[in-house]
Amino acid sequence: MAKMQANQMRAGMVIEFEGARYTILKQNIMIPGKGAAVIQVEMRNVKTGAKKDQRWRTADTVERLTTEDKEFTYSYTDGTNLVLMDPESFEQTMVPQDILGDRLPYLQENMTVNVKLIEGEPVSMDLPETIVLEVVEADPVVKGQTASSSYKPAVMSNGVKVMVPPFITAGEKIVVKTADGTYYERAK
Structure with a gap:
C-alpha cells in the first residue's frame, strides 16, 4: 500500500x-x-x-493498493459473470460483469482485456481504448445541415446510442472510445 x-x-x-x-x-x-x-x-x-x-x-x-496487471481473453458471459481465459495457461477466471459498469456493452468476444489483480483477486478491468462497431441505425441528414454542424444520433450493433457526424450512415463501421462511448472516427 x-x-x-x-x-x-x-x-x-x-x-x-x-x-x-x-x-x-x-x-x-x-x-x-x-x-x-x-x-x-x-x-x-x-x-x-x-x-x-x-x-x-x-x-x-x-x-x-498495488495492483498487478494481467492480460486475459474474454470468452463469454455466464449469468452475471464474465468468463476470461488466461492466454498462457488457458485457465478460466470468472469476474462479475459489474466490474465494467457502463462499459459492459463494449466488451466483444475474444477481446484482449487488462485485469488489475490484488493478491490474485480481480479488482478492475480495462478494455482496449477504442473498438470498431457497426452502425445499425442512423438518422438521415437534415437538409441544409453542414458537415461541421451538429452530430446526429445513431444506434450501434451493441445497442448503444452514439452521436455521429452527418456523413455516417447505417451499415458503416465506426471507431468508438470505450471509456465514454463517444465516436472517434470512421473505421478504415
Missing part, C-alpha cells in the same frame, strides 16, 4: 477506504467559489459492487 494525494486518483486505480477496497470509476476536480478545490470521486466497492460517491480535499491522502 502506498499513500498518495487525493488529486492523483485516476479511473482504474484501487484504493482502500474505511477498511474496504474500491475501484475508482470517475473523478472530477471541483473548484468552489471560494475555498480549496474538492475531488469528487465515483467508486465501486470491489467486494459488493456497490457504487459510492466520495469527496476529498486535494491535500487529503488516500491509500493506493
